[in-house]
Amino acid sequence: MTQSTNTAFYDRISAELTDIDAQGLTKPERVIASRQGPVISVNGRDVLNFCANNYLGLAGDERVTQAGIRAMEKWGAGTASVRFICGTLEIHKELERAVADYLGFEDAILFAAAFDANGGIFEPLFTEADAIVSDSLNHASIIDGVRLCKAKRYRFATSDMADLEAQLKQARADGAREIIIATDGAFSMDGYIAKLKDIRALADQYGALIMVDDCHATGFMGDKGRGSYAHCGVEVDFVTGTFGKALGGAMGGFICAKANVVALLKQRARPYLFSNALAPAVCGSSLEAIRIAAGEEGDALRKQLFANAARFRSAMTEAGFTLQPGEHPIIPVMLGDAKLAQDMAARMLELGVYVIGFSFPVVPRGQARIRTQMSAAHTFEQIDAAVAAFIQAGKELGVI
Structure with a gap:
């Protein structure tokens, strides 16, 4: 079978990718040029990282x-x-x-x-x-x-x-x-x-x-x-x-x-x-x-992790964002619309905070979100800076 006889297949794949993008469902892969941690290098600059599963902060330890x-x-x-x-x-x-x-x-x-x-x-x-x-x-x-x-x-x-x-x-x-x-x-x-x-x-x-x-x-x-x-x-x-x-x-x-x-x-x-x-x-x-x-260091890291989660959750709720309730260091910021979630994540990166928009099929349709994740390695100052960026982006995009 020659390449020309497979044109319909490749056209179908391209059309499907175009449709995914039109729905705001494209999941971009951003290149990180540093170790995983609360601050990472993306596109030649340092940004705060609030989307890694680096709960105890050990990935770059x-x-x-x-x-x-x-x-x-x-x-x-x-x-x-x-x-x-x-x-x-x-x-x-x-x-x-x-x-x-x-x-x-x-x-x-x-x-x-x-x-x-x-x-x-x-x-x-x-x-x-x-x-x-x-x-x-x-x-x-x-x-x-x-x-x-x-x-x-x-x-x-x-x-x-x-x-x-x-x-x-x-x-x-x-x-x-x-x-x-x-x-x-x-x-x-x-x-x-x-x-x-x-x-x-x-x-x-x-x-x-x-x-x-x-x-x-x-x-x-x-x-x-x-x-x-x-x-x-x-x-x-x-x-x-x-x-x-x-x-x-x-x-x-x-x-x-x-x-x-x-x-x-x-x-x-x-x-x-x-x-x-x-x-x-x-x-x-x-x-x-x-x-x-x-060990004992693990106990201290866990205490810091949940203190960070409580601080972020409290400040974001006070600012008017809709969060999924709970106590876990995963704290989803609910936005509903897939394109809005992608636009919000892109604006947050411009403001110096790395987060990712989640949409279908990773989450149900109509439940798009930015899933933030706290780490024991975050400082309170970094959490407060992330909240400030969320507030600015949220006001610009009509979320709050």
């Missing part, structure tokens, strides 16, 4: 950076293979032990990305005899993981316990052998924290397992930052998480569970079996981030 460098110097760039062939290094086992101990589980398994962890957890453990009951606002990676599994699928309205119970009843009535409730611990687009105490009670009542994606909770929610389940004071069966946010900011994911579950996942989870082992530099950086997060 020199100790975390040097730990990654030392690991690379010892172990090289990588294993050049998957782990079961020739890819398990001592540092992989060390990181699995460290994250399992930190989060209070028997064992852990590493993945190249948290997306892979959620993509790989369901299919090896559950069959067509089982049922998965999933929160309607779960992350795309959970949705894709559920799709790869043959278990019966049920969905409940986000954080709606009456609907969850109805779905559990239906799954039992349909003869499910095992039922697993799957939920984000903290929902990334809204900052809502799952009602895990209520979910735990219903799981006990209906004999269900609980899986929590804690990518936006590990390291800073709950006692010692162990996550949303620690914050809510409950136990769960499986936790998936990432080293790409609070725990160093690089990449890589994990599943924590009982030892026999991890053993089976290492035999059957396709993203684990068919993806290269996690790079040694990522392992080294993540180990250092866990060390910091688990």
Whole structure:
């Protein structure tokens, strides 16, 4: 087939991109010329950064950076293979032990990305005899993981316990052998924290397992930052998480569970079996981030993080912005219109504040927003400067 015979395909792709742009849904990629941190270099100038998942401020931390460098110097760039062939290094086992101990589980398994962890957890453990009951606002990676599994699928309205119970009843009535409730611990687009105490009670009542994606909770929610389940004071069966946010900011994911579950996942989870082992530099950086997060310094960083969130939330509310309610360091500024969100983000960058507009399909239509994210590395002065920029841009664009 020649290039000319494919013209219709390429024309269709161009037309779709044009339509995305016309709707204000284009997601620009801005090039950063510095380490991640509260201040970053964009387009040749320093700007305040309020959109990174750098909750504890460790992504650019020199100790975390040097730990990654030392690991690379010892172990090289990588294993050049998957782990079961020739890819398990001592540092992989060390990181699995460290994250399992930190989060209070028997064992852990590493993945190249948290997306892979959620993509790989369901299919090896559950069959067509089982049922998965999933929160309607779960992350795309959970949705894709559920799709790869043959278990019966049920969905409940986000954080709606009456609907969850109805779905559990239906799954039992349909003869499910095992039922697993799957939920984000903290929902990334809204900052809502799952009602895990209520979910735990219903799981006990209906004999269900609980899986929590804690990518936006590990390291800073709950006692010692162990996550949303620690914050809510409950136990769960499986936790998936990432080293790409609070725990160093690089990449890589994990599943924590009982030892026999991890053993089976290492035999059957396709993203684990068919993806290269996690790079040694990522392992080294993540180990250092866990060390910091688990100690007294982690306590101080978490205290600062939530103080920053409270200051920003209070000032923005007083200024007249509509925010999603909550206590999480994710604080969405609701704008509704996709183009307005993009225009607002562009104006904020001109004013020296880096934020991103979120619109469909990342969030539902009509719920476009700027999702701000606080970091322990922010100062009160930086937060106040960001609020001032929001107020100026909001008045110029008719938001407030």
